[in-house]
Amino acid sequence: MRGFLASSIGVTCAAALTLPLTLPTAAHAAKPAAQESVPGATQSLPLTPLAAPGTSTRSAAPQRQQREQGLPRRDVHPFSLVGVVWDNPNAQLHGQVQVRTRATGTSTWSTWQDVETHSDDAPDPDTAEHTSRTVRGATAPLWVGDSDGVEVRVKADEPPAGARAADPSAEPLPKGLRLELVDPGEEPAAGAEADSPRATLSAETAAASAVNADLAPLGASVIPALTKQETEDEVIAARGGEADATKARPYVGPRPRIITRKGWGADEKLRERQFGYTKTVKAAFVHHSASGNNYRCSQAPSVIRSIYRYHVKSSGWRDIGYNFLVDKCGNIYEGRAGGVTKPVMGAHTLGFNTNSTGIAVLGTFGSSNPPAAAVNAIARLTAWKLGLYGANPRGSTYLKSGGGNLYKKGKNVRLKVISGHRDGFATECPGRRLYKKLGTARSSSARLQGR
Known part of the structure; x- marks a missing residue:
């Protein structure tokens, strides 16, 4: 608790000083980190123009191809959360995004679900995080549960009157639309950390835990x-x-x-x-x-x-x-x-x-x-x-x-x-x-x- 008003430099140094104590010893180096969760995975699938029912994308009008994109129903690796991303983080998706999914190991498909198109949680402008070349535009994510089939459709809103004439080059949908399917991975093994948490922490996990070392033991789950x-006394x-x-106590x-x-x-x-x-x-x-x-x-x-x-x-x-x-x-x-x-x-x-x-x-x-x-x-x-x-x-x-x-x-x-x-x-x-x-x-x- 004493370190909560420390500068960021002090915090980083404190974490660095703690790390050597948390690295695997020679006796444990070859053993698997039993309590670490099994990493998840992300499938990234490009969206393509959608045609009207009964027609092909080749015969669909160019305007329709520009205004409607998606992914036909298909089998995929298991996932639990979906979202749509695009190239330009400053571009807005003005339209509707809908998905339906199939529960893993079944033939049961969900109804169409709306995905919130404006994810306004974001790094501040002009910060290194916001201006990074890796940053993309994105919808909010949607939790769908354990699934192994997906279908998605994205439809642009109709432009305001005169907008198309004012800027005929304007794209109705952002460029580079992709469907993101996220597998969260498995939970940490229950009770494993009680054995010897320090010996099995990776350097990255130890660093994330060390900055809370005044509040809980290194490697603690809670x-x-x-x-x-007690809180007032610590403050x-x-x-x-x-x-x-x-004397007056802190609020x-x-x-x-x-x-x-x-x-x-x-x-x-x-x-x-x-x-x-x-x-x-x-x-x-x-x-x-x-x-x-x-x-x-x-x-x-x-x-x-x-x-x-x-x-x-x-x-x-x-x-x-x-x-x-x-x-x-x-x-x-x-x-x-x-x-x-x-x-x-x-x-x-x-x-x-x-x-x-x-x-x-x-x-x-x-x-x-x-x-x-x-x-x-x-x-x-x-x-x-x-x-x-x-x-x-x-x-x-x-x-x-x-x-x-x-x-x-x-x-x-x-x-x-x-x-x-x-x-x-x-x-x-x-x-x-x-x-x-x-x-x-x-x-x-x-x-x-x-x-």
Whole structure:
């Protein structure tokens, strides 16, 4: 806990100093890392023009070929999450994306499901992560469960009147459309880490765990919860003081139980090795993952591994975009690597990733109510995380825009300390139903801080 206000340089050095203790010894070097999860995989399939039923693509009108692309029904290797990507990360897909899938080992096909076309979670403009040559445009990912057959269709919206005449060269759909099918891989072996976790950690896993070493043992799957008094005492100690019940106590909520990246089975070799930090945490942006609600809480680690792989391998980001994730049962998960108490730079709210943290609730909440357990988890997490940086969950703050579709670059914007994604970017996220619950989360978070 003492290191939560350390600089990014200090954090990186601390991780480096810890690593030699975690590398496999000669006696263990040849043994498999039993508790590491089995890596997943991504199938990337190009989309092609679709013809009307009963016609061929050769006889289809060129305009139709440009406006409708897809993939006919076909067998594929097993996967659980789908999304569509394209070449230009700044291009928007104005249209409809639908998929249907076949459950593995059956002949049963799902109905057509909509994929949210605008994934507005992204690195800030002009950052190295955003300008990387690997970054692509992408839809939101959709969790479909264990499947081995897929069909997809993408149809462009009709252009506004006169738009075609004004720019006849404009493409109705972004170039380079590809279907991404993500296999999350297998879960870590249950109980394996209890034997000798240090001996079986890879260097990358050890580094991701070392930045939380003040909170839990190296290689731990869970950061345990603390009482409010224990949390307050740790904050006071981290600030160089001594706990004294007669003096003013910090406004901070009890530390919640957090499942680490190790706990949900992150393949640490996917992400960039270095961690990225901002200066502080002044606000929390709440998101929904838009990946659908058809998952069991026991599947949440698989959903997170799939989103992680989709963000890194398909979208081209340095790591998963969110700082934290919450499932429908209220479990809290560590997101982007760098330390749960640290001001880790995320890729969750285009233009406002600096000095903020991003929390994604797994699910889609435009027309579905978020579970009370998930809203309560947002309150518990923000009461603690924002409390570490002295932020009042009921208050407002100013963040400087890095550029987006609501605020121009450089504008100081007054935002609620707990905001929805739509407050910083023109988007439906976090869904109408979840957005309406943020007032409840703010009040509960403030109470947990003792305000």
